[in-house]
Amino acid sequence: xxxxxxxxxxxxxxxxxxxxxxxxxxxxxxxxxxxxxxxxxxxxxxxxxxxxxxxxxxxxxxxxxxxxxxxxxxxxxxxxxxxxxxxxxxxxxxxxxxxxxxxxxxxxxxxxxxxxxxxxxxxxxxxxxxxxxxxxxxxxxxxxxxxxxxxxxxxxxxxxxxxxxxxxxxxxxxxxxxxxxxxxxxxxxxxxxxxxxxxxxxxxxxxxxxxxxxxxxxxxxxxxxxxxxxxxxxxxxxxxxxxxxxxxxxxxxxxxxxxxxxxxxxxxxxxxxxxxxxxxxxxxxxxxxxxxxxxxxxxxxxxxxxxxxxxxxxxxxxxxxxxxxxxxxxxxxxxxxxxxxxxxxxxxxxxxxxxxxxxxxxxxxxxxxxxxxxxxxxxxxxxxxxxxxxxxxxxxxxxxxxxxxxxxxxxxxxxxxxxxxxxxxxxxxxxxxxxxxxxxxxxxxxxxxxxxxxxxxxxxxxxxxxxxxxxxxxxxxxxx
Amino acid sequence: xxxxxxxxxxxxxxxxxxxxxxxxxxxxxxxxxxxxxxxxxxxxxxxxxxxxxxxxxxxxxxxxxxxxxxxxxxxxxxxxxxxxxxxxxxxxxxxxxxxxxxxxxxxxxxxxxxxxxxxxxxxxxxxxxxxxxxxxxxxxxxxxxxxxxxxxxxxx
Numbered sequence: 001x002x003x004x005x006x007x008x009x010x011x012x013x014x015x016x017x018x019x020x021x022x023x024x025x026x027x028x029x030x031x032x033x034x035x036x037x038x039x040x041x042x043x044x045x046x047x048x049x050x051x052x053x054x055x056x057x058x059x060x061x062x063x064x065x066x067x068x069x070x071x072x073x074x075x076x077x078x079x080x081x082x083x084x085x086x087x088x089x090x091x092x093x094x095x096x097x098x099x100x101x102x103x104x105x106x107x108x109x110x111x112x113x114x115x116x117x118x119x120x121x122x123x124x125x126x127x128x129x130x131x132x133x134x135x136x137x138x139x140x141x142x143x144x145x146x147x148x149x150x151x152x153x154x155x156x157x158x159x160x161x162x163x164x165x166x167x168x169x170x171x172x173x174x175x176x177x178x179x180x181x182x183x184x185x186x187x188x189x190x191x192x193x194x195x196x197x198x199x200x201x202x203x204x205x206x207x208x209x210x211x212x213x214x215x216x217x218x219x220x221x222x223x224x225x226x227x228x229x230x231x232x233x234x235x236x237x238x239x240x241x242x243x244x245x246x247x248x249x250x251x252x253x254x255x256x257x258x259x260x261x262x263x264x265x266x267x268x269x270x271x272x273x274x275x276x277x278x279x280x281x282x283x284x285x286x287x288x289x290x291x292x293x294x295x296x297x298x299x300x301x302x303x304x305x306x307x308x309x310x311x312x313x314x315x316x317x318x319x320x321x322x323x324x325x326x327x328x329x330x331x332x333x334x335x336x337x338x339x340x341x342x343x344x345x346x347x348x349x350x351x352x353x354x355x356x357x358x359x360x361x362x363x364x365x366x367x368x369x370x371x372x373x374x375x376x377x378x379x380x381x382x383x384x385x386x387x388x389x390x391x392x393x394x395x396x397x398x399x400x401x402x403x404x405x406x407x408x409x410x411x412x413x414x415x416x417x418x419x420x421x422x423x424x425x426x427x428x429x430x431x432x433x434x435x436x437x438x439x440x441x442x443x444x445x446x447x448x449x450x451x452x453x454x455x456x457x458x459x460x461x462x463x464x465x466x467x468x469x470x471x472x473x474x475x476x477x478x479x480x
Numbered sequence: 481x482x483x484x485x486x487x488x489x490x491x492x493x494x495x496x497x498x499x500x501x502x503x504x505x506x507x508x509x510x511x512x513x514x515x516x517x518x519x520x521x522x523x524x525x526x527x528x529x530x531x532x533x534x535x536x537x538x539x540x541x542x543x544x545x546x547x548x549x550x551x552x553x554x555x556x557x558x559x560x561x562x563x564x565x566x567x568x569x570x571x572x573x574x575x576x577x578x579x580x581x582x583x584x585x586x587x588x589x590x591x592x593x594x595x596x597x598x599x600x601x602x603x604x605x606x607x608x609x610x611x612x613x614x615x616x617x618x619x620x621x622x623x624x625x626x627x628x629x630x631x632x633x634x635x636x
Contacts, residue, residue: 099564113608118500147507156507164610168511182511200557201565294510308557309549310575311568315608 032318036114037178045318047106049191050176056105056191063101063209066249067094069242070216074223077240081226086219093212100205101190108314109195110181112162112170120163127158152293169294171275181312185274194274197314200307203264210254210261217250268306269299496618503536503612513543515604515612522616526597535589535601536612539582546578579605 032045040049049056067090075087115123127143143158145165156165159172162179166172171183173193182196194202220243227236237244267277271294276282282292296302501523506516517536519529556574560567586603594601594614602613 096564099566103565112610115610116607119502119607119611119613122500122502149507149510154507164608167505167610168507200561204561204564304554304557305549307561308554310547310553310556311573312547312609313573313576313579313605315605317606 028321030318031316031320031322034322035316035318037111038176039111039178041318042106048108048318049105050186050188050193052175052188053191055188059101059189062249062253063094063097066216066246067212069246070220073240073242074220074246077223077227078219082222090212090215090219093208093215096208097205097212100201100208104187104194104198104201104205105190105192107192107198107201108316108318109193110183110197110312111176111193111195111314111316112164112167112179112181113316114161115163123158123163123165150293152291154293169273169276182273183275197311200311203261203268203307206257206261206264210258213250213253213257216246217254220246220250269302271295271302271306498616498618501614501616503614505610512547513604513609514540520614523599523614526599526616527594531593535593538585539604539612542578542582542585546575546582 030045032041032048035041038051040051040053041047042049070090071087075090078086143165145156145158147154147156147168149168154168156168158165159179161172161177164179166179167181169182170179172179173183173186175186176193178193180193180195182199184194184199184202186193187202190202190205192198223240224233224236224243224247227239230236231239267274271292272282276292281290282295283290296305499522501520503515503518503520506514508514515536517533517540519532523532553574583603583605586601590601598617600615600617602615604610604612607613
């Protein structure tokens with residue numbers, strides 16, 4: 001170890017736990033506003049749901065209306081005739097159903113945040129090293145990593161959208177465009193994905209809903225029967241028409257909800273997800289080769305863990321403030337912007353970001369020329385662990401400044417092309433603005449933009465693989 | 481000899497980020513949060529192997545504690561279920577408490593061990609619990625620092 005001449009680095013990390021209330025020059029935005037997935041946020045980021053919430057409202061209406069009618073029309077009669085415990089129990093069940101439903105729908109199912117540009121670049125490097133030299137095609141073979149869990153070989157897949165290797169049992173929800181941990185399924189009825197963090201709420205919801213449905217159905221029938229003993233069947237129906245509606249709704253619900261509860265009880269006891277069950281990943285028979293490596297061996301433990309185990313906190317920090325110098329996660333596949341733009345962003349914003357990203361490309365282009373300059377002051381380099389805004393871009397550049405002669409023209413054309421467009425279909429991988437190559441000729445045009453943000457890139461990138469990538473990227477760019 | 485203790489603000493500016501090393505997750509025990517203790521070659525010249533491994537092992541221990549399944553976690557789970565999970569509006573979960581401990585530990589490690597060596601640990605929770613990001617800094621004041629090349633080559 002050489003004697004340290006390293007300067008002491010400030011260790012005051014602005015972790016999500018202790019979010020700083022520094023004054024920002026621009027109005028501080030919260031992270032949910034630039035969340036790259038297809039989610040809707042309410043109450044300033046406290047509530048998170050999927051984009052399509054129509055069916056959720058239907059669920060809500062059905063439950064509220066049916067229960068409301070039950071309390072209004074059947075309970076008075078039953079409370080008097082039989083026992084007041086009936087509305088009490090119904091009330092408790094209703095309260096529980098609503099609580100768990102809202103909890104399931106509004107919470108983060110366990111979304112994995114997308115990789116920061118540095119992380120993504122590092123992974124790409126490792127993959128390229130693992131694959132040997134790149135094959136030169138647009139898309140390399142699918143990337144997988146094998147891991148041995150409890151003696152079972154599990155394949156971890158690389159997610160092209162999120163630029164991460166998915167942890168075991170995680171899956172990418174195409175509706176929400178997020179990778180979710182322990183992904184069970186996307187439930188339109190609750191308007192959210194069901195994953196690691198809200199599975200128990202979901203299970204409690206369907207369980208309590210089955211009880212509520214059965215309860216209401218039983219007592220509506222009791223009510224009608226008791227009344228018809230007094231006044232005849234048709235008169236009974238006329239006296240309480242709501243009962244008919246409730247009975248119909250409950251009758252149809254019972255089959256599906258009770259069935260679903262049973263299915264999920266089975267899943268919980270064998271510690272599987274719906275996803276795994278549908279794919280037939282694990283066999284339940286003893287002695288078979290593909291046993292479930294996650295199961296704890298007995299039903300009781302599996303149930304306890306699923307329902308009473310610790311809840312991990314949300315990893316996406318919806319309500320945290322965006323640090324202006326924080327490297328934002330990898331761009332979504334259909335946008336060239338660095339910041340994930342939700343559709344609610346204004347057009348101005350999109351254009352802004354489009355211009356921003358173009359600037360990054362130009363800055364990236366400027367890098368090789370400026371290599372001889374001493375590394376920049378870190379006025380823009382805010383520590384810790386959150387390097388300057390230019391750095392994420394910079395750190396992913398750039399090969400040696402020797403692209404083929406024809407490239408600059410292509411790049412120029414492509415970049416000019418990029419400018420007016422807002423949503424770009426660049427394809428999934430490789431093309432983020434920071435991977436665009438460095439045509440020297442473009443430098444002259446782009447240099448005023450470039451100088452302010454360079455680059456302690458020096459010696460950063462692994463040159464050959466990124467150069468390959470950048471060439472590939474350029475070819476893609478030009479083909480757009 | 482190491483320079484005198486400067487004002488932290490000034491020093492922050494004089495260091496420039498060379499590269500980042502990512503310690504990946506270790507899934508061999510399942511889905512619980514554990515990190516690989518394999519020593520990355522880029523840190524070879526920067527920190528002793530033992531110190532590094534100790535840090536990662538301690539972190540792993542913390543995460544294991546957070547995700548421990550036992551009497552107290554069951555109690556917490558049952559209580560929460562009984563209150564239809566409304567109790568989480570007022571109470572902090574055990575996991576969150578441990579995460580705060582981890583955050584303090586990382587801060588402490590950075591101050592005592594990593595920063596003097598030109599390294600910085602980032603709390604995994606800020607990276608989606610996927611990686612421990614270690615930023616390697618260059619001291620720009622020192623001329624022709626050999627680790628400039630080392631940092632670049634280390635990326636391989």
